[in-house]
Amino acid sequence: MTEITAPKSPVTTAEFADEIREQLKYTQNVTAEQATAADVYVAASKAVRNHLVDSWFKTQSDMVNGNTKAVGYFSAEFLMGKQLENALLNAGLTEQFDEAVKELGFQPKDIVDAEYEPGLGNGGLGRLAACYIDSLASLGVPAFGYGIQYKYGIFKQTFDENGKQVETPDYWLNNEEPWGHIDYNRDQKVSFGGEVVEENGKKVWKPAWSVRAVPVDYMVPGYESGRVNTLRLWTAKSYDEFDLLTFNKSEYLDAVKPQVKAENISKILYPEDSTKVGKELRLEQQYFFVSASLHDAIRVFYPGEAKPDLTTFPNKITFQLNDTHPVIGIPELMRILIDEYDYDWDTAWSITQKTFNYTCHTLLPEALEVWPASLIGELLPRHLEIIKKINEQFEDELKGKGIDDATIERMRIYTGDSVRMAYLATYGGSYVNGVAALHSQLLKDVTLKDFSDAYPDKFTNVTNGVTPRRFIKLANPGLSDLITEGLGTDKWLSNLELLEGLVPLAQDDEFVKKFAAVKNANKHNFVAFAKQHYGIDVDENTLFNTMVKRLHEYKRQSLKILAVISKYAAIKNGTVSADDILPRTVFFGAKAAPGYYLAKMTIELINNVSRVVNNDPDVKGKLAVYMLPNYNIEMAQNLIPATELDEQISQAGKEASGTGNMKFALNGALTVGTLDGANVEIRERVGAENFFLFGMTVEEVEKQYADGYDPAKYYEADPRLKQAVNLVADGTFSNGDRNAYAPLVADWLTKDWFMTLADFSAYADIQGEIEQLYRDPLEWNRKALLNVANSGFFSSDRSIEDYLERIWHTGPLA
Numbered sequence: 001m002t003e004i005t006a007p008k009s010p011v012t013t014a015e016f017a018d019e020i021r022e023q024l025k026y027t028q029n030v031t032a033e034q035a036t037a038a039d040v041y042v043a044a045s046k047a048v049r050n051h052l053v054d055s056w057f058k059t060q061s062d063m064v065n066g067n068t069k070a071v072g073y074f075s076a077e078f079l080m081g082k083q084l085e086n087a088l089l090n091a092g093l094t095e096q097f098d099e100a101v102k103e104l105g106f107q108p109k110d111i112v113d114a115e116y117e118p119g120l121g122n123g124g125l126g127r128l129a130a131c132y133i134d135s136l137a138s139l140g141v142p143a144f145g146y147g148i149q150y151k152y153g154i155f156k157q158t159f160d161e162n163g164k165q166v167e168t169p170d171y172w173l174n175n176e177e178p179w180g181h182i183d184y185n186r187d188q189k190v191s192f193g194g195e196v197v198e199e200n201g202k203k204v205w206k207p208a209w210s211v212r213a214v215p216v217d218y219m220v221p222g223y224e225s226g227r228v229n230t231l232r233l234w235t236a237k238s239y240d241e242f243d244l245l246t247f248n249k250s251e252y253l254d255a256v257k258p259q260v261k262a263e264n265i266s267k268i269l270y271p272e273d274s275t276k277v278g279k280e281l282r283l284e285q286q287y288f289f290v291s292a293s294l295h296d297a298i299r300v301f302y303p304g305e306a307k308p309d310l311t312t313f314p315n316k317i318t319f320q321l322n323d324t325h326p327v328i329g330i331p332e333l334m335r336i337l338i339d340e341y342d343y344d345w346d347t348a349w350s351i352t353q354k355t356f357n358y359t360c361h362t363l364l365p366e367a368l369e370v371w372p373a374s375l376i377g378e379l380l381p382r383h384l385e386i387i388k389k390i391n392e393q394f395e396d397e398l399k400g401k402g403i404d405d406a407t408i409e410r411m412r413i414y415t416g417d418s419v420r421m422a423y424l425a426t427y428g429g430s431y432v433n434g435v436a437a438l439h440s441q442l443l444k445d446v447t448l449k450d451f452s453d454a455y456p457d458k459f460t461n462v463t464n465g466v467t468p469r470r471f472i473k474l475a476n477p478g479l480s481d482l483i484t485e486g487l488g489t490d491k492w493l494s495n496l497e498l499l500e501g502l503v504p505l506a507q508d509d510e511f512v513k514k515f516a517a518v519k520n521a522n523k524h525n526f527v528a529f530a531k532q533h534y535g536i537d538v539d540e541n542t543l544f545n546t547m548v549k550r551l552h553e554y555k556r557q558s559l560k561i562l563a564v565i566s567k568y569a570a571i572k573n574g575t576v577s578a579d580d581i582l583p584r585t586v587f588f589g590a591k592a593a594p595g596y597y598l599a600k601m602t603i604e605l606i607n608n609v610s611r612v613v614n615n616d617p618d619v620k621g622k623l624a625v626y627m628l629p630n631y632n633i634e635m636a637q638n639l640i641p642a643t644e645l646d647e648q649i650s651q652a653g654k655e656a657s658g659t660g661n662m663k664f665a666l667n668g669a670l671t672v673g674t675l676d677g678a679n680v681e682i683r684e685r686v687g688a689e690n691f692f693l694f695g696m697t698v699e700e701v702e703k704q705y706a707d708g709y710d711p712a713k714y715y716e717a718d719p720r721l722k723q724a725v726n727l728v729a730d731g732t733f734s735n736g737d738r739n740a741y742a743p744l745v746a747d748w749l750t751k752d753w754f755m756t757l758a759d760f761s762a763y764a765d766i767q768g769e770i771e772q773l774y775r776d777p778l779e780w781n782r783k784a785l786l787n788v789a790n791s792g793f794f795s796s797d798r799s800i801e802d803y804l805e806r807i808w809h810t811g812p813l814a
């Protein structure tokens, strides 16, 4: 096998082992003999960090002193995953680390596993931000990720004895966290509330309270680029002194109230996914990190200047708004320019509009944030004034374009009682992009149609991507070695389109067999992982079929579980002969938002189907179903490489892009999916014959809505569906309790907004095709290999290059 040449590193194994020992001694204060895996993890992490410092400094000074525009990626979420292995890879220290820890008496895997995964994001949007900052650094583009260091990340998920989801707080900072450096000397003051008064003809905001935003810096090393960028996550601290007077009156809790209020701002990540949460604390969080970041960027690019020339600001940095969450940054930059730096409105507007761009990640109207004007007025009175003025200017501009009153009415940013953040972002920035070709088209045709008609040049597409470093190299070392062998180079890790070179090898049966062997080894490894983490015994001689993503009705986990139930019934009834049954293991992984009733009930149903099916001797060895708890990045890195069949079965027109679909294709799974989000582009690239397509198209869905959709009709028409629904209704999966899933069943039969029932027959039918192909391992693996070979487009490096060209108009440092 061709050896992967690690990037040159200045240290030997012996030196790196010494550096770890030094950290153990001087910062961990344990001897090498006393050290546990957790100690070595911290020590090694700090040692790696030290290796990155010089490149980090140089990147920062080149960024500030050069004339390459930087990127500021504003995101309420960065779902980073474990850091150590990634930092080692990008710093070119993997081999030294492996040998050094062995020398210290440990297995590398135990050290890497000792890291606690930070969960500072909900799902796709947060993970995308993490992939993008990895790619920015790898491409050598100077960039900041700006966000919040939540004390509590996404909740930890377990299931109770009835299969219900239980959420427990995830206090990830309970463990020593060697990556973030808290920099008390680069703090920013962020203020809230109060009122706006006029002083000498000028508006002056007199806030009621302030919090101290303190940055925690994470280095973001590029792969083989020699560049290290910064992820700056803000944590909230209180300015208020402890109120001694109140304390002396024995009212201790009242005395600490201001601290508690301030520090609450960065306490918890909202565990919502694609649903709106109109909570005051959330707006406080959004403003908190955006205000601190804007002031920080000015500090960084105009160091020590009391009166900087901020008309040059858009040449220094461009801000990408990751969904609507940071959009309050638009009026905030206006306020900073006008109130703090005395610019006139028009100059401020020109700077602001040039500086911001907006990425939309949804097609669900309810997920576009709308804030009550009263709430903004209370919390940010000056910003509400600015927003109103932006809206006036906007309406004038539209009139000037000859747009009719009814259209203007629909487009208003400020409606009199609320503020539409997506509209503010679209008007207030230079570009708007969707996250897959279909999504961007639907934004133009439907969601933001009026805007696209009025400002066609603003709209563009950047199809999402994922980082091949984490999701191929680290997650799937076996496949990585095979790719390198096949291509004769490891350059594909920074130029993923090179995977195309594998296409001819799909005709080489020996290579395909090696590919199949890698998949089987990954399945074997996952069996061990599943035993260790979940205590389950998975049969590796079955088709590994996976559906992992947030639990949402539009993603249609219901469709999958109904098909599983139908299959179970067919085996039980003997409708399929034993010979015709292809043994399958179905894995689900999904967190539901804590307040999302039907989503939580779906989890409970899956768990109970799992209990019934897995304990039924009649189906043993033929069908098994697992709802794996607490889906996170670590599970993804282990499960995706082991998966053979991936489920991307959302209702057409609802999944903006999906990024799991890309990870699976790149790891050699075949996809069963609808024409939705990036599935469309994946199928185009890997070839229709290498993708299991089923279900209605966007147009067919629209037609059904228009004609009046009746799910009961589908229930009556397909006996397989009828039987599956009946088994849920009759208590088969609830110990005879017919009420247990009544709300879910009622929803399916009377409403079924995402048309699960309408797509059921097509989905059930295509299973036959899937199973037929799987019986021919060589053909299956040939197609799976072609998925890998043709998915190079879905690297986040390519996405970032698209952003550079279409939106940011900048590039790597010289």
Ligand code: F58
Pocket: 122, 123, 124, 125, 126, 128, 272, 273, 274, 275, 276, 361, 362, 367, 435, 464, 655, 656, 657, 658, 659, 677
């Ligand atoms: C996801 N959105 C999209 N939102 O659903 C998915 O299709 C896309 O691939 C991905 O973004 C990346 O573009 C998403 O993950 C959230 O998690 C938000 C969190 C905060 C509240 C609103 C939803």
